[in-house]
Amino acid sequence: MRNPLRRYPSVLILTVLLLSLGTACGIGGDAGLVIYSGRNEGLVKPLLKKLEKAVGTDVEVRYGSSAELAAQILEEGGKSKADLFLSQDAGALGALAKEGRLEKLPQTSLGKVPAKFRGSGGDWVGLSGRVRVLAYNPGQVPKAPDTVRDLVKPEWKDKVGYAPTNASFQAFVTGMRVLDGDEATRAWLKGMKANGVKAYKDNLAVLDAVNSGQVSIGLINHYYWYERVAEKGEGSVTAKLHYLPGGDPGALINVAGTGMLKGSEHRSAALKAVDYLLSKEAQTYFSDETKEYPLAAGVTGSVPGLPPLDSLKGPEIDLGKLDSLQQTLTMLREAGMV
Structure with missing residues (x-):
């Protein structure tokens, strides 16, 4: 059995x-x-x-x-x-x-x-x-990239933050595996690691790091920004959100x-x-x-x-296929991301 x-x-x-x-x-x-x-x-x-x-x-x-x-x-x-x-x-x-x-x-x-x-x-x-977004510091990033795939480029070295143990990040990686395949996703994860991506304990810590300028871009869910604004007021939140276009894996809903x-x-x-x-x-x-x-x-x-919600262009994906968490965790460990 x-x-x-x-x-x-x-x-x-x-x-x-x-x-x-x-x-x-x-x-x-x-x-x-x-x-x-x-x-x-x-x-x-x-x-x-x-x-x-x-x-x-x-x-x-x-x-x-x-x-x-x-x-x-x-x-x-x-x-x-x-x-x-x-x-x-x-x-x-x-x-x-x-x-x-x-x-x-x-x-x-x-x-x-x-x-x-x-x-x-x-x-x-x-x-x-909930929507995956890029939080970015406008003082450091005049224009955020339109795909997470670009975050492995040299221009983003040591400038990106993420929360590796967060379930939503892991679901995003699983979504990328469904959309792009395991080989491409594994290469992206290794590229992110080699490019100095910085790990934080959770999404709010990622957002705060972007807000303070520790990193220029953070991979988070949209609602963390709105929670911070509701808590502290929009004027106290420097970071902005970029909703990725074109069905990008980083725009998973x-x-x-x-x-x-x-x-x-x-x-x-x-x-x-x-x-x-x-x-x-x-x-x-x-x-x-x-x-x-x-x-x-x-x-x-x-x-x-x-x-x-209907204005957003998330990827076309069967959300039920995000079930392969163990394979994603294995891939993240192999890439040194967790």
Whole structure:
């Protein structure tokens, strides 16, 4: 039997064993709707309290990283008590879909979101979107490049920052592998390393490094800039954002999303939960709290200065194919990037 953890780092095995103990101690059962959430508890707990009222049943939530929880669901198989998986990224949903662990959702739910932001098999749907961008210091960079592929050129030596352990950076690299192939992506990573790319602990640290002039360009998600502006005021943020054109891998539009587990004991409640997460209230919550893009039709964000989602030219990619995290991590290690 194929090991379902093979695509995940081996360090997750301990996490799976610990989470299994939680299942043995009574998670799920008759507690009502059980949600495995890869989204941060501090972010989504208030929203899930509202979801509980909207669905009309008790809701029990298990929190962890999306990769860890996807591995846990695969390990549990048909015995999983999870009814709904709330993922930080499309790759973890794609991994579950590939193993046949997600139930197809009704078209009434799927149809609320553009096809490119949901599973090609109709078994998961995106809830909020985030865009990869280049943050740049205008005092050092008169014009940011229009492709991440140019960042290996000598003119950008020692001038680029990134967050290697961030899941969104790793998803971007996975997207480049899907779009450009492994050989080209490996060459790009080695070129970045040779060109003196600088590692930071997270995206905000990358943005702050650009803002202070430590580096000229940073690879981040769009919403970190908008969070900093909301926190400190636009006048205090020197860095600007460049949205890459032409379907560049560096313009990947990834999503947080949800899927219902096959064999859910609370199917009706799970479907109500999906529809609530696509409601105006929930979609507006994601926009207001995280500065991400709402994905449901008819809902627009209120973040000042945020370009409309349909104006962006992200690459054409099946987001479910971002599931090969282990291969990406191996490639990053081989290139000396993590």
